Amino acid sequence: xxxxxxxxxxxxxxxxxxxxxxxxxxxxxxxxxxxxxxxxxxxxxxxxxxxxxxxxxxxxxxxxxxxxxxxxxxxxxxxxxxxxxxxxxxxxxxxxxxxxxxxxxxxxxxxxxxxxxxxxxxxxxxxxxxxxxxxxxxxxxxxxxxxxxxxxxxxxxxxxxxxxxxxxxxxxxxxxxxxxxxxxxxxxxxxxxxxxxxxxxxxxxxxxxxxxxxxxxxxxxxxxxxxxxxxxxxxxxxxxxxxxxxxxxxxxxxxxxxxxxxxxxxxxxxxxxxxxxxxxxxxxxxxxxxxxxxxxx
Amino acid sequence: xxxxxxxxxxxxxxxxxxxxxxxxxxxxxxxxxxxxxxxxxxxxxxxxxxxxxxxxxxxxxxxxxxxxxxxxxxxxxxxxxxxxxxxxxxxxxxxxxxxxxxxxxxxxxxxxxxxxxxxxxxxxxxxxxxxxxxxxxxxxxxxxxxxxxxxxxxxxxxxxxxxxxxxxxxxxxxxxxxxxxxxxxxxxxxxxxxxxxxxxxxxxxxxxxxxxxxxxxxxxxxxxxxxxxxxxxxxxxxxxxxxxxxxxxxxxxxxxxxxxxxxxxxxxxxxxxxxxxxxxxxxxxxxxxxxxxxxx
Numbered sequence: 001x002x003x004x005x006x007x008x009x010x011x012x013x014x015x016x017x018x019x020x021x022x023x024x025x026x027x028x029x030x031x032x033x034x035x036x037x038x039x040x041x042x043x044x045x046x047x048x049x050x051x052x053x054x055x056x057x058x059x060x061x062x063x064x065x066x067x068x069x070x071x072x073x074x075x076x077x078x079x080x081x082x083x084x085x086x087x088x089x090x091x092x093x094x095x096x097x098x099x100x101x102x103x104x105x106x107x108x109x110x111x112x113x114x115x116x117x118x119x120x121x122x123x124x125x126x127x128x129x130x131x132x133x134x135x136x137x138x139x140x141x142x143x144x145x146x147x148x149x150x151x152x153x154x155x156x157x158x159x160x161x162x163x164x165x166x167x168x169x170x171x172x173x174x175x176x177x178x179x180x181x182x183x184x185x186x187x188x189x190x191x192x193x194x195x196x197x198x199x200x201x202x203x204x205x206x207x208x209x210x211x212x213x214x215x216x217x218x219x220x221x222x223x224x225x226x227x228x229x230x231x232x233x234x235x236x237x238x239x240x241x242x243x244x245x246x247x248x249x250x251x252x253x254x255x256x257x258x259x260x261x262x263x264x265x266x267x268x269x270x271x272x273x274x275x276x277x278x279x280x281x282x283x284x285x286x287x288x289x290x291x292x293x294x295x296x297x
Numbered sequence: 298x299x300x301x302x303x304x305x306x307x308x309x310x311x312x313x314x315x316x317x318x319x320x321x322x323x324x325x326x327x328x329x330x331x332x333x334x335x336x337x338x339x340x341x342x343x344x345x346x347x348x349x350x351x352x353x354x355x356x357x358x359x360x361x362x363x364x365x366x367x368x369x370x371x372x373x374x375x376x377x378x379x380x381x382x383x384x385x386x387x388x389x390x391x392x393x394x395x396x397x398x399x400x401x402x403x404x405x406x407x408x409x410x411x412x413x414x415x416x417x418x419x420x421x422x423x424x425x426x427x428x429x430x431x432x433x434x435x436x437x438x439x440x441x442x443x444x445x446x447x448x449x450x451x452x453x454x455x456x457x458x459x460x461x462x463x464x465x466x467x468x469x470x471x472x473x474x475x476x477x478x479x480x481x482x483x484x485x486x487x488x489x490x491x492x493x494x495x496x497x498x499x500x501x502x503x504x505x506x507x508x509x510x511x512x513x514x515x516x517x518x519x520x521x522x523x524x525x526x527x528x529x530x531x532x533x534x535x536x537x538x539x540x541x542x543x544x545x546x547x548x549x550x551x552x553x554x555x556x557x558x559x560x561x562x563x564x565x566x567x568x569x570x571x572x573x574x575x576x577x578x579x580x581x582x583x584x585x586x587x588x589x590x591x592x593x
Binding site: 039041087090096098102103106109110111117119120230233234237274278279282283286 | 332334381382384386387388389391392393395399403404407512513516519520523554555556557559560561564567568571
């Protein structure tokens with residue numbers, strides 16, 4: 001172990017930057033859970049689809065990466081809404097016994113289908129989309145690569161936009177109502193099935209945005225989504241399932257923990273630290289930081 | 298068993314099929330009967346292959362000894378995992394066991410000094426013959442043992458308790474079931490067989506790789522149980538046959554698409570026919586007999 005301040009700083013700084021981008025994924029997972037009461041195990045694959053859409057849009061059609069990001073969001077929003085309508089709707093309309101198990105298996109199977117489908121269609125080789133660049137911003141924090149810094153800023157802008165949407169618009173308030181008490185929301189005249197569809201589209205769209213942002217940084221390849229999704233799940237459980245605030249705080253925390261562990265223990269085991277955090281949270285404080293108290297996890 | 302497939306490839310298929318029958322049947326104990334959706338089964342088997350291989354390699358011990366030792370170690374790991382995951386349900390349990398599985402795979406892949414990492418590990422042969430026939434008989438014996446144990450458990454009071462937990466985990470203690478003890482036993486028994494069969498298949502295949510622990514294979518096992526019929530005894534056996542043989546066939550013809558087909562099959566089955574083949578065959582039989590008995 002080499003205790004050099006530079007090493008520690010650079011790992012922690014990069015960890016935080018990554019954490020903020022993972023927050024995009026985590027917010028998607030947590031909002032989907034708060035309204036649909038299910039964990040979307042295919043979340044990483046929507047991230048991957050976002051990456052591929054951005055890659056092809058910005059290379060074949062030469063549009064700006066930011067425009068490609070918007071395109072990816074819109075497309076995956078549509079795909080997500082479709083998936084929700086066909087595969088997930090039965091899970092909470094009472095047509096299926098043991099809906100929890102159903103949701104896990106079907107989203108996991110969807111994940112496998114999409115990854116292997118992408119492998120078959122796009123091939124196993126990584127693609128490198130063009131980086132996000134803002135004309136005015138040529139600086140960055142020390143030891144943080146320029147492209148990651150701009151990606152992080154973009155992610156922050158999107159997160160703020162989502163927060164405004166949820167808190168200030170009518171649909172956002174309808175979503176909150178559905179999350180708090182589905183039946184009362186129905187009684188108040190909200191179409192809760194439509195809300196589920198919207199939130200699933202929104203969540204997966206956010207994942208696609210994250211894929212769009214990180215595509216240039218980590219390259220685009222079929223199973224790019226798996227480890228990122230695992231980080232998102234850990235963040236969501238750490239912050240508390242259903243809490244957006246928890247996702248943001250959890251993301252920053254995980255980024256910090258990962259950076260520190262990578263600096264002090266070993267960079268190779270990067271993904272394992274997230275699992276250790278996961279197990280620790282599930283064993284010691286299952287509801288996470290901001291989650292509701294649960295009798296049985 | 299008078300049927301003896303003697304062609305070398307047929308023998309290989311049959312041995313691998315026996316392995317998957319064990320994996321699917323013992324996983325069915327956890328998931329089909331017990332309702333515990335976990336993702337660690339295949340990773341445990343793969344880790345057992347490495348454990349047994351390393352024990353026999355480094356400690357100069359016969360594989361016949363290292364296999365049961367590895368199985369017991371894996372059973373102990375399953376026991377510990379059960380204790381950690383006692384109070385977890387649904388997505389939490391799934392995520393935690395997914396975490397365990399991926400951590401095991403990463404450890405195997407990263408510690409290349411001991412495990413050979415992505416280059417693979419060569420482990421000692423179980424027997425010094427070139428023929429596959431002895432392996433066939435050993436695999437057959439293991440399958441018989443595993444199915445016998447699963448059958449005994451399902452028929453016993455423990456089996457009843459396991460199913461009670463699947464039905465309603467909160468009510469079970471009210472009627473006197475010790476959830477903790479039942480869950481721990483289920484995890485340990487299925488973990489032991491994952492370990493035993495994983496160690497055997499490791500020594501049979503002679504070369505191990507971290508890809509033995511990948512999640513795609515776990516999904517294949519889940520597909521076997523779902524296709525065959527969750528919570529039935531025959532289901533996983535049928536499922537293993539159908540899924541494994543079609544997997545081999547698809548891999549030869551379709552190449553890259555074959556895992557995708559499994560994902561699709563599982564999706565369609567979960568959506569429209571959750572009882573799997575057993576349910577579908579049952580429906581078919583009912584229709585035939587009702588058609589036959591109709592009076593015009």
